[in-house]
Amino acid sequence: MSRDLPPLNALRAFEAVARLDSVSRAAEELHVTHGAVSRHLKALEEALGTPLFVREGRGLALTPAGHRLHEAAEVAFAPLRQAWTELRRRPHAPLVLGCPGSLLARWMIPRLDRLARDMPDLTLHLSPSETVPDARLAGMDAALLIAEPPWPAEWQVHELAIERIGPVVGPRFAGVDRLRDASPDALLALPLLHTASRPQAWSDWARRNGLDPSALQLGTGFAHLYYLLEAAEAGLGVAIAPEPLVAEDMRAGRLIAPWGFVDTDGRWALVAPRRSTDPRVARLAEWLRGELA
Known part of the structure; x- marks a missing residue:
């Protein structure tokens, strides 16, 4: 049976790379290895059957599919981050x-x-x-x-x-x-x-x-x-x-x-x-x- 949502860890890795324009910086933010982030990206691309990034000079650029997924990921993660921050905030x-x-x-x-x-x-x-x-x-x-x-x-x-x-x-x-x-x-x-x-x-x-x-x-x-x-x-x-x-x-x-x-x-x-x-x-x-x- 096919998934109707991508794996959360893979989606977090993708969103971090797209936001930070760097696999290395995404790995640092998520406290995982560079290889782990790369594997998450590869798993998403294989599941979709299309690339999400292309090489551009020394960096990465989003493909049209990558742009669409990034927009959806931003909409999903931003309120989650805000709610989590507010819930963790101590009284006073x-x-x-x-x-x-x-x-x-x-x-x-x-x-x-x-x-x-x-x-x-x-x-x-x-x-x-x-x-x-x-x-x-x-x-x-x-x-x-x-x-x-x-x-x-x-x-x-x-x-x-x-x-x-x-x-x-x-x-x-x-x-x-x-x-x-x-x-x-x-x-x-x-x-x-x-x-x-x-x-x-x-x-x-x-x-x-x-x-x-x-x-x-x-x-x-x-x-x-x-x-x-x-x-x-x-x-x-x-x-x-x-x-x-x-x-x-x-x-x-x-x-x-x-x-x-x-x-x-x-x-x-x-x-x-x-x-x-x-x-x-x-x-x-x-x-x-x-x-x-």
């Missing part, structure tokens, strides 16, 4: 929240005391990262980020606020008095501090203020926004930043925003895997939305 286990390091240091950490008072049953494990997380949000229950839509289809997205950016300068900057009453084109004569984590911020702000982005002079660059703003506070030049990350510095007089802030196409968002049913994510999103308001 921390919510693993990914967050850019600069946002974590300048905005999230100063609010943790208030979050603990408002949501005493929520324990966070904060995982800093300067890159936008991949579509699978690997290793995270949710991620707080500033980015532009469209969003990956694999995410459930809680948009929190429109991103607003503007130039900021410290009171120790040599030309700060001239900037207080100057028009935005005064920046064309200055080397501007910038960050690799948001390379288009200055160009975006310039266009929205009627300036030619190609006329800007970029000066010292920093790997992270945190260091960029430290440099601005030290009087080393004019930086550009999201408004919520500098609001407290402006209230304390450590930074000045001569031309205010403008809306961008970016959004503050809390994202989670689409199939997540963790109720803490929606509650945290509502709390963050209130803080940003």
Whole structure:
């Protein structure tokens, strides 16, 4: 009698190879040998009577049959993984929240005391990262980020606020008095501090203020926004930043925003895997939305 479903172990091996584009990496993830994965793939191909992979350079490529089986396997395994993860989660286990390091240091950490008072049953494990997380949000229950839509289809997205950016300068900057009453084109004569984590911020702000982005002079660059703003506070030049990350510095007089802030196409968002049913994510999103308001 023929099977109406493939062997589970063989299907797991196939799905891992298709997802990771590597027999070796699939074997490592499944904690089996390279040969065991290869035998599973061969068994599936013999049962189907058609190849699932073809050699492409040094790697593997899915055949049309392979693509069809991979799509079905993804649909089957993704909710199983999510349900298993949630069922294994201990009661009151921390919510693993990914967050850019600069946002974590300048905005999230100063609010943790208030979050603990408002949501005493929520324990966070904060995982800093300067890159936008991949579509699978690997290793995270949710991620707080500033980015532009469209969003990956694999995410459930809680948009929190429109991103607003503007130039900021410290009171120790040599030309700060001239900037207080100057028009935005005064920046064309200055080397501007910038960050690799948001390379288009200055160009975006310039266009929205009627300036030619190609006329800007970029000066010292920093790997992270945190260091960029430290440099601005030290009087080393004019930086550009999201408004919520500098609001407290402006209230304390450590930074000045001569031309205010403008809306961008970016959004503050809390994202989670689409199939997540963790109720803490929606509650945290509502709390963050209130803080940003």
